[in-house]
Amino acid sequence: MFVVELETIIDRPPEIQGLAIYQFWKMNADGQLCTLMPDPEEQVYHQKIDDLVVQLAGKLKSLQASAQQTQPSEGGVHIGDVGGDVNLQAGGDIVAGNKTVQQTIENRYIIQQEGPRATVFLAEVTDDLQEQRNDVKRYLEQRQFQVLPDSRYFFARANAAEQLQQAIDVDLHKSTLFLQVLSACVPQRPPGMSTPQLQHGCAQMVKDLPILQWRDPKLDLTTVLNLVIKDFFGAVTVSASSLEEFKYHIRLKLEEFEAKKRREAEKRLAAEKRQAANPSQSSAPMEINDNLIFINTTLEDQDLAEEIGELLDEQGVSFSLPLLEEDISPADKRQDLEDNLLECDGMIVPYDPKSVKWVREQLRYCRRLQGQREHPLKTIAVLNKTANKPSLGMKLPNMHVLDCATLADGSCLPAFIKKKPEYNVISDFTSRMLYLDGIVSVNFDNL
Template structure:
């Protein structure tokens, strides 16, 4: 049973057999290893290992034509993953799969994801794929040197770029599967509508050596609900490139650009190059500009005088750690979006906690604040009667209740739940959201108490901003949706 209704297979993998031949002393091929990582991570994102179906033909070398079995798999597939490489382009077999699936897309709401195993020049990319942004599993580490294929022959556990690529494609696959599933149930596709209402950032196209850093920023911002443009590949024709950049910049709250020692391509009819053109358009459009360079970059390594001036003299360029740069962008965009969300929201949450768990409560309250949701913490000191009265008022008047279970005891949490049970019957309206937030330490006594609509949020192993934002989003969605 697939994840997306009306499809037998959720995902079909199309690849060239030559790309999956293992080198001596390695048991599995590059494609099989990568798809194995993707299957595991996607199952984690969707919640179960059997949540979706993936079809991959391990006998490609034996086929000379599209068999009925493969035709059936193609025709009943929601998403096709193409492992694009020189081998794929040279394979008649892969071209037939591609042509068949692209015909099916016209009749069904199927989608294509491109994994670029090796560098493919723009003019060699199939016309059907030229508007799609590929997930690159190669990096050019030095100008003039051949690109390094990530995870070849086997992935190193310390290879951040490889696993960041796995995270990025599974994040997008999960979103696409959810959107297709929702459309099958409701007949409407909310993806475009949601994109219009999320804060957006223009993340400039970069030189090859910065592609993985760009991917890391995109993934980080997506975790906070910040959408990133461009979401398609631009034509490299200077006039069309300029038009596409201008169109996407208009939709964005900020312009973000990563800079290195390399100025990038400069075609004859674009002497300043694509890197500088994007910056110039952002300036002329009056966009807030956030640019980054490594603090370790040496100015003498930049041969191009104009590029050196941009990287080292522009006041908008920050020489700092990439993680600090990510947080700066996130905080700017989310802070900018809060006033727009405050107007239509009528949501107030009571965050109940003991004194020792104040840091956990503060972390939760910060996420609520960023989404324009009000909150209240309990009185800790004072007259017992006043503390009890304040507790009852919060339980009656709040739209949502979150009970923090960190260093406190299971007995304390149970008492709060029993108090909620008594008071909730007195409310005029039901709670929109009701949760127990389980924070560190990891080992704790089970509460063993369940009330209607109560959910448990497991953060026992620790938490960070991205994890909090992602896992609290469904609960916040209930508060926002029912309060609109």
């Protein structure tokens, strides 16, 4: 069931509350509403028809997939097509055609990827931005991202405000990212319906939920008289760019999330393989040390920094990353950087040839803070993954350049980081890190 709106309706009957709504009307430049008609020149009308067709086709495919998943088949339960007919046997094995393979993390990951890539909360908007919201929604759904909410929120009972916030919170906790397109218009909503400010406030209460907001760069903020909305536009999460640039930024953010999920799956797989190869290892306590490594990085190298952190964590070495979230003020980021440089025992700086100026700035700043430290910094490692890199042109005491082509091979670092009583954990880590991909190591045991 869905609803086709030919004009704006504020008070919807309870019978259609919660249903998907397709608005076949738009607001003209003079603020007048007009119904969309099948005119060859009316692009918005045809976009709406396309949206409706895509949604109906998706729903039919979903119903078909659900029917296949619940349909019993000989020797197992059909769970979808992954390179042919695949069935899950009662014993946990996967049957593909006439072959039976052991169910592993790789198989489970492939099967899970048959669903949406990720779930995104795309906030409701004022009527003047409905087309922009639909544009973003269409962009995401074409790339197999699920978009919430499915329909407009509306509650008509006495406790409508409480129900509304609970419904928003449920959808937010299902989501990977919160998106919002903003207007200078004051939303006209009856009690029981949501507003952009309410949804944004709820999103801020969800821990670790990234927030991306957009506004038209042509909007002159000096003409915005409503102080609440004006403050809304001043948030650091608001981007004033073209809508195409905003959609591109969304895609990059979601791809970062997917890359992190893949690394986590690979990490779980590697741990499962290690445990299968040596079951007694899982019961052995991990050696913990009190050294702290600061991985000084930027957003561009965040994936590499997180991968280094995971490898350190596997070996019981503490690490810290800088605050990189866009909603954190520059002053707070600078204070966090200074605290990390004063309190860490060692620092690793991922080095991309494009960022040579930035790396040199970080090394100089680290040197300036040495006089404020209680103990000298034990080691500084500049990690390079690019061949024929340009020289940094500077050298600090206890600084070493680590040339590593990749960190992806799980057998490299875990195989070479073997803690020995006579070794300092940090120096042992940095020296053995250079064995990656057969590169000759440098001995830091005397640090």
